[in-house]
Amino acid sequence: MKRELVTGLLTLSLLASMLPANAQAAEGMFGASAAGQVQTMTEGAGEDGVQTENTADIDGTQYATLAEAVAQAEEGATIRLLRDVELDASGLVNGQGALTLSKDLTLDGSGHTIRAKAGTFSVSGDNGTGPSLLNLQDGAEVTLRDVTLDGGSAAKHGLNIYHAGMVTLENVEISNCRWYALVVNGTELSVDGLTTSGNQWGVNIDRGSRVTFANAAIAEGDSIVFEGQDASGSLTVESGSYQNIKTQGGSTGGTIVINGGTVGSVVNDTAAEITISGGTVTGQVANSGSGSISVTGGSFATAELEDFIDPDRTIILTLELGEGAAGAAAMAATSGAAVGTLPTPERSGYAFAGWYTAADGGTAVTADTVFDANTTLYARWTEKSEDGEHLITVDQVTGGSLEVSAGRADEGETVTITAAPDDGYELKKLTVTDSQDGAVPVQNAGEGRYTFVMPGGGVTVSASFVRSGEQTELPFTDVDSGAYYYDAVRWAVEQGIASGVTGTAFAPGRGCTRAQLVTFLWRANGSPEPSEKENPFTDVSPDSYYYKAVLWAVEQGITSGVTKTAFAPDRVCTRAQAAVLLWRAEGSPAASGTHDFRDVAEGAYYADAVAWAVESGVTQGTTSTTFEPGTTCTRAQIMTFLHRAMA
The missing domain is CATH 2.60.40 (Immunoglobulin-like)
Structure with a gap:
């Protein structure tokens, strides 16, 4: 990409909505407004700390607009969104951003959306011009968490990062942008949870950037484009799914390391050096540039990998799946060392019974098996009950x-x-x-x-x-009587476990935070008074609604915080974390059953909790073979888990 001039202006146009008349009965109430602009949290705040009249919160002080919050925030502050935001880009030009962050901040979206305001993102000339939705720059160290950026088919890029400091993305979604969802230039970026869709391209990594991806789902055809790099540029892929990863631009150098995840294809047309040590490549691996591709591990759609391996160090295991089966055709492994985790193929009507060294008879192959030469392995199947x-x-x-x-x-x-x-x-x-x-x-x-x-x-x-004649209804307009979580929410309300974010809204699709989850568990267990009064966490105030819940959860061994002095109450929980906390709250019972989740590794910190949750009927996964441990757990899902476990 050409270098973009980033002079990002902060222009916001937000509509404030008034609370419904019955909001006084809801959780999340605050004291009276100071000139309608800033409000301070009182002891009456509910489990979410949500007040819909304002837009953003910094340590209990609320602001009518996100612009005010950014302007007032001190270095290192956390800004938490209280509702969805529209950004106005009127008068802005190519390279600018409707919102620009140039100081060290954490922006916690709390499950809300920042979207482009229709008609304000001008497009002149070709389709490549125009402002982006959000710019990060000037060496700022920024964390974006639990937020959706919606370009509205108008913003050029969703997130444009230009010579910022260390940037972290956690559970971020970027959609509907005319060009890239994400552009990174001259910045160190760590991604743990990123979903993109509806953009022309996925991610562009440019000019000396150092990027690590985990738990990402990049749906666009050009998922990651690595270009314009010198030798200092790098990309590391730990997990996630990507349609393709490619390099472009004749002078592009730098390194790409793929340790995990699923990639449609890997194509190198430049001087970059690519190493594939793990994960799965479901399509082609091709090198047509002056650089290299080195395969030392991973699973592949083809066994034709000789051009990419060092035969003295790496062997190719050809995988014979059997009629009607689907899966990887080969994997690479280190010669003379344990092969590690092998792929699990699928076959309708059959259960996979393992890999063997022969179609009939032979020796079973496990993760500890050692080979020192290219070998063919055969899948063994048993017909399902x-x-x-x-x-x-x-x-x-x-x-x-x-x-x-x-x-x-x-x-x-x-x-x-x-x-x-x-x-x-x-x-x-x-x-x-x-x-x-x-x-x-x-x-x-x-x-x-x-x-x-x-x-x-x-x-x-x-x-x-x-009871006959008692067809009571919930007050929440966003909880449909036919929703799968309706009974769980009603049970939680009847038991005093939850009561919503306002008098008429439950926000079932919003990510559940750590503070909310321990509060739900505490209330479900009768709101016991914690015997330990000493609070080790600097981010848990005695005035917060979750204070006693956190002390109780620590005392019961349910959680110990993210560090010795930090609990991270506003951090959104994943499905794995939710399962672990619920399992611990139930006494960490042993599970005798098994499950078929390919994404729950044996030995993972959440493996026992997931096994218990399946055996107890708390969850059956997102599919018959996936649990999606890294996906955000919503308030609706948490209510359902609690209801199934404790009702």
Whole structure:
């Protein structure tokens, strides 16, 4: 890319919304406004600390606009968004940003969106001109956390980083930009959670940048473009999914190291040096420049890797999958050393039983097996049980009972549910949800019987029974009665575990913070008074709503903070972290069952917690083979987990 002049101006146009009349009953209330601009948190703040009249918060002081918060923030401050924000780029030109950060800050979006205001991002000349949504520059050390940047099909780039200091992205989403989602120039960048979609291209890494990616999902065809680099530029990929990684520009140098993740293709047209030591490449590996590609590990779609390996150090394991199976065709491993984790292929109607050195007989191959020459391995399969391929989980219910005709079923099979209310109760709602929380159609077969057709994955059956004549409704306009989490939210409200972010909003899709989660757990356990009064955390104020919950959680061994003196209350929890805290709150019970999640490694800190959660019916994963441990856990999901574990 050409160097862009970055003079970013901060221009914001925000609309303030008033609280609903019944907001006094909600969590997250604050004291009266000072001239309508700044408000200070009082002891009445709710579990989210959310006050929708203002836009941003710094240590309990609220600001009407994000512009004010940025202007008033001291170096090193954390700005937390309280609602979605529109950025106005009127009068700005190419290279400028509608919002520019040039001081050391953390911007915590708390699950909110910063979007381009329609009609204010001018485009002149070709499609490449115009301002970006957010610029970072002038050596600023910035962390962006739990926020969505929406270019509205108008902003040139979503995030343009030009000679900033150390920049960190945690659970950031960038979408709908005319050019790149993310541009990095002359900056050190660490990514732990980035999703892009709807942009023309994904990520551009330029001019001496040093970038590390983990837990990213870059959907664009040109996912990562590495160009304009001298020898100091570098890219390290630890995990995530990418359509391709390529270099361009004849003078481009620098290094790329792929240690993990899934990449569609790796193409080097320059003088860069690329090393693939792990992960999976599902397409081509090609080097047409003056640089090099060195393969020392990883899985590949082809066994034709001879041009990229040192035969004295690396061997190629050709993988024979068998008829109808899908997976990697080869993997690279160090000669004379343990091969490590091998790929797990898939075959409809069969369970993978391991790799062997022969199609029949032979020796089983494990992660500890050593080879010193190229070898062919053969997949071994066992036919799945006639009981059905996909698990049917039945939620615990009160006021009645649920029975299903089978514990497992194959795709397309009809399953019958029998719902029997207790005396004095009636069925209010019956739902079946798939592994992606989508609704599965249910038919009323009469006499308390209902049927559904099994989809291509596990399902959860849930119902709510109420006392006859008591069809109470929740006050939240964003919790639909047909939502999979409706009963969980209602249970949490009835038990005093949660009551929403306002009187009429629960924010089910918002990421759940560490403070919220320990508060939910504390309340679900009866809000016990902690016996330990000494607070080790400098970021947990005695006036905060979660103060006693944090002390209790530490005392019970549920959490110990992110450091000895920091709890990070506003940090959003991942699904893995949520499972661990819930498991510990339940006493860290041992699990005897197993699961098929490929993304939960044996020995991972959350492995035992996930095994318990599956065995206990708390979760069945996002698919039959994935748990997505690094994905943000929403408030709706947390309520569902708690309900299934504790109701």
